[in-house]
Amino acid sequence: FQAASNWSILTTIGLNLFRGLGFLSITEGQRWLAERWEKLIVLST
Numbered sequence: 001f002q003a004a005s006n007w008s009i010l011t012t013i014g015l016n017l018f019r020g021l022g023f024l025s026i027t028e029g030q031r032w033l034a035e036r037w038e039k040l041i042v043l044s045t
Contacts, residue, residue, distance in 0.1 A: 018029030033040060 015026065018026055021029065021032075023029035023032065
């Protein structure tokens, strides 16, 4: 049960991050982030 809760929290954080960056879809945000993975470190600090 704990793992499911943790995954839900991480998913929500990811969704809010993509929305905050102005992406309309999760797929679009994932593609952008995959090409710029180093920005993930900057965004997480």
